[in-house]
Amino acid sequence: MAHFGDHQSSIYFNGMFLGQTPDLPTDLTSLEERAAEVLSPEALGYIVPSAGGGATARANVAAFDRWRIVPRMLRDHAVRDLATEVLGTSMAAPVLLGPVGVQTLAHPEGELASARAAAAVGLPYVHSTQASHSIEEVAAAVGDGPRWYQLYWPTDPELCESFLSRAAFAGYTHLVVTLDTTLLGWRPRDLDRGYLPFLQAVGIANYTSDPVFLRRLEKSVEEDPGAAGIAFASVFPNPGLDWSQLAWLRERWDGPILLKGIQHVDDARLAAEHGMDGIVVSNHGGRQVDGAVASLDQLPAIAEAVGDRLAVLFDSGIRSGPDVVKALALGADAVLLGRPFLYGLALAGQVGVEHVLRCLLAEVDLTLGNAGYASHRELSRDSLAPTPR
Ligand SMILES: Cc1cc2nc3c(=O)[nH]c(=O)nc-3n(C[C@H](O)[C@H](O)[C@H](O)COP(=O)(O)O)c2cc1C
Numbered sequence: 001m002a003h004f005g006d007h008q009s010s011i012y013f014n015g016m017f018l019g020q021t022p023d024l025p026t027d028l029t030s031l032e033e034r035a036a037e038v039l040s041p042e043a044l045g046y047i048v049p050s051a052g053g054g055a056t057a058r059a060n061v062a063a064f065d066r067w068r069i070v071p072r073m074l075r076d077h078a079v080r081d082l083a084t085e086v087l088g089t090s091m092a093a094p095v096l097l098g099p100v101g102v103q104t105l106a107h108p109e110g111e112l113a114s115a116r117a118a119a120a121v122g123l124p125y126v127h128s129t130q131a132s133h134s135i136e137e138v139a140a141a142v143g144d145g146p147r148w149y150q151l152y153w154p155t156d157p158e159l160c161e162s163f164l165s166r167a168a169f170a171g172y173t174h175l176v177v178t179l180d181t182t183l184l185g186w187r188p189r190d191l192d193r194g195y196l197p198f199l200q201a202v203g204i205a206n207y208t209s210d211p212v213f214l215r216r217l218e219k220s221v222e223e224d225p226g227a228a229g230i231a232f233a234s235v236f237p238n239p240g241l242d243w244s245q246l247a248w249l250r251e252r253w254d255g256p257i258l259l260k261g262i263q264h265v266d267d268a269r270l271a272a273e274h275g276m277d278g279i280v281v282s283n284h285g286g287r288q289v290d291g292a293v294a295s296l297d298q299l300p301a302i303a304e305a306v307g308d309r310l311a312v313l314f315d316s317g318i319r320s321g322p323d324v325v326k327a328l329a330l331g332a333d334a335v336l337l338g339r340p341f342l343y344g345l346a347l348a349g350q351v352g353v354e355h356v357l358r359c360l361l362a363e364v365d366l367t368l369g370n371a372g373y374a375s376h377r378e379l380s381r382d383s384l385a386p387t388p389r
């Protein structure tokens with residue numbers, strides 16, 4: 001029987017933990033509505049919307065509706081197990097907390113609360129370069145839990161090396177290199193407000209805690225609070241990156257490397273040819289290229305092309321347990337959760353994130369069990385049928 005963490009004062013259903021906070025909704029759409037009531041206008045405008053008119057973000061969610069699970073009967077599922085391993089990292093279920101920056105916008109404890117929640121539930125935490133808490137602070141918050149580091153590859157090679165060595169020293173084992181944000185996308189909600197969290201201290205703790213970055217500043221942050229934002233803006237955009245540079249990265253990171261933002265089957269093949277260990281099929285939740293394909297629509301062909309050579313992770317649009325089941329059946333080894341855990345964070349800090357994770361995993365477990373599966377490993381394309389049009 002699946003069980004995710006130990007807590008008192010819990011609600012149990014079918015023997016599973018459903019969360020510590022009965023005052024929070026258990027479906028993620030209602031949770032988003034509740035979070036919208038507590039987030040500041042700036043935070044709401046940054047977190048929820050996407051690039052442009054939001055066509056790709058809507059397509060991400062709609063793509064899940066084009067598939068239906070086909071339940072099987074009389075298949076023993078009394079003992080169910082969601083535990084899995086991805087590239088040597090053990091996890092309670094095939095779900096990771098995806099890299100999300102500037103989380104203090106949602107709650108004062110920001111990434112520390114989310115990292116603690118991930119560790120309590122037994123899921124890996126992927127720490128963003130763009131976080132509002134440093135690499136080292138978040139490593140301490142995760143404790144013994146699995147730690148992955150997400151790299152925004154800066155133009156300054158010395159700064160990049162510094163990020164990598166700090167992450168390795170702090171015990172992060174896997175590197176997730178985000179490729180789809182070499183230039184920040186067109187985001188009208190932020191532009192209209194003239195608000196960009198990264199130009200302020202809230203979004204650049206990893207930079208302002210870095211000795212190489214601090215050397216770039218002509219004046220100290222205390223003397224000129226805007227100096228760090230300007231220095232950040234000079235190293236972040238990196239549109240000159242190309243495939244040949246992955247060799248440089250490989251020489252500087254001992255553990256597995258995954259490329260995040262893959263949407264084209266040829267790029268998935270290139271990732272394998274360049275000696276990468278995994279990919280994240282993702283369009284950044286529609287926050288970068290509005291009008292881009294729905295991420296789920298690209299997953300089956302990519303998994304078929306490289307699934308035997310690379311770990312294939314997926315994100316963009318996961319909003320429920322059945323969504324997780326569908327992505328796994330279409331070839332993902334695991335999925336990354338994005339916005340939904342931020343809504344739990346906004347509403348109740350660590351407890352709110354745990355609530356989201358436990359509800360999601362309980363729904364995955366029940367969906368699998370009632371569809372006749374004892375484990376996600378039994379899923380295949382035959383577990384789904386296209387929705388009749
Ligand atoms: C507020 C916010 C901040 C994000 N920050 C990062 C980041 O720092 N690095 C990164 O690789 N992806 C970042 N992402 C993208 C997520 O990792 C993930 O790809 C996306 O949220 C998935 O889409 P979904 O939220 O619709 O599920 C961010 C997403 C959001 C909503």
Ligand SMILES: CCCCCCC(=O)C(=O)O
Pocket residue numbers: 101130181184198236284287
């Ligand atoms: C100019 C900094 C961009 C950081 C992007 C953080 C992120 O991935 C997102 O907002 O999405």
